[in-house]
Amino acid sequence: MEGFRLGGRYSLTTRIASGGMGDVWEATDDVLARTVAVKVMRATTDEEPVFAQRFRDEALYTANLSHPNVATVYDYGEEDSLAYLVMELVPGEPLSALVQRRGALPAHEVRSIMGQAALALGAAHEAGVVHRDVKPGNIMVTPGGEVKLTDFGIARAVDGSGQTRTGEVLGTPHYLSPEQALGEPATGASDLYALGVVAHEMLTGRRPFEKNTPVATALSQVNDPPPPLPDDVPSELRALIEQCLAKAPAARPESARELGERLGLPEAGCLDDRAAEDVLGYAAEDAGDVERDVDADVARESLAARSSDPQVRADGALADPTPTPTHSGPRHARPRRRRVHWAWVPASGVALVLALTSFGLVR
Known part of the structure; x- marks a missing residue:
């Protein structure tokens, strides 16, 4: 053509x-x-x-x-x-090509890529859209380290509208959530599971669930724990990835936005100031008309204050819900966002619906 x-x-x-x-x-x-x-x-x-x-x-x-x-x-x-x-023509390369070329990536880079992808998913989920095909091939990375989530070709509205036919399983087996493999509908929590698989692959250079056939791979998602991460992976990043890979959707992070914001908090030896500013800067982007007048220097001071403040809990949240202002200039209050809860109903007595023919449309 x-x-x-x-x-x-x-x-x-x-x-x-x-x-x-x-x-x-x-x-x-x-x-x-x-x-x-x-x-x-x-x-x-x-x-x-x-x-x-x-x-x-x-x-x-x-x-x-x-x-x-x-x-x-x-x-x-x-x-x-x-x-x-x-x-938009995104300069750069798919994350799949990046991992294939470089192998395992350093933790601070994984944290930045995972955080930006989580914020993109947060925007989609809050707009009522589940991606359903989060994988390295659908995550573009620019030369400057910016992430662009692409390919909503099999996305589905949260209200259930979509083009999935009865008995059809869409997605990629290596990144398919356990509930999808069991025939349950995908939710935002399913996207977070796939993102956890992607992050695991970035840190190890190989897919955590890989068997000889698509069906065996999907069964592995349901039954097998992921291989252990390298010993040098920082504890907080390790905990977030393990939470994303929980077999039960309700045990995963509360929302994609929350995950992205947690990944934006600095951790000693894991994330430098610039990467933290990038992730938190994207978290501050809002579809509403919230004005922002905090420059990069103030953002850096705020990050340093949060990481050293004794009132900050281990999970990164403020124990005191009224934080101390970091500067005396005019500020515009950011409205508290209602968190998105992704409920999961256990599949009781549901047989695995992964016939080989179901994967004829899997990309």
Whole structure:
């Protein structure tokens, strides 16, 4: 399709990725004179209506998300029964390629990537969207270390609307949560489990759950504990990853936003000031109209004060709910966010619904 023009304005130049539903091309927007990424649906005979609807869903879900760690959607269109999605072209590489090239990553880098991805998931969950396919291939990392979560192609609204058919299991077995493997619906807690698997892989350079077949891998997610992390992983980071990998969804972090904010708190020997500012800076981004006038120096002072304050509990939260101001200039109060609780109903007597045919659509 190189040289093909979609919508009368997007000229495809180079194919940069392939997925389960389509290919991603670098393209030129001839109207706005900028380079973009265009995801083009791969035409099939049997799955075309379902894939086209998933493209529309991805456009709808992602277009309503405004967060620095979510790849921006610019446009959606259909031409000659071919659906396409126009997105921000993110410089850098997928986390999967980064881990393959470098192997195990240092803890401070893992913490930053995991924290930014958690904040992106927090924005999606608070908008009522569960990603359902969190994996290294869907996490882009720029040369400067910024994370962009991509590919909401099989995302599902929290209210249950989506394009999953009866008996169909979507997702990638290596990152599939136990409840999804047991046929339960995915929730925000399922995304956190997948993020825990990703973090484990970043620290070790290999997938924690990998068997000979997709079904065996999914069964391992249900029954097996993850391999131990390296001894040099800082205790707080280790505890957060282990919490994400809890088999019971209710035992995982309370919300993705909470996890991202906890990962933004400095820990001796784990996170430098710059990385902490990055993660906490993204946590401060809000879809509302909260004004922010705290500069980087004040943010650094605030981080140092929190890490040395005896009123800070071990989990990073303030024992005194009224913190002492860090400077005398004007501040705008940030409204307390209602935390998102992700409930889980145990699957009583539910058989494992992972027939091999179910993974025919797994990317």
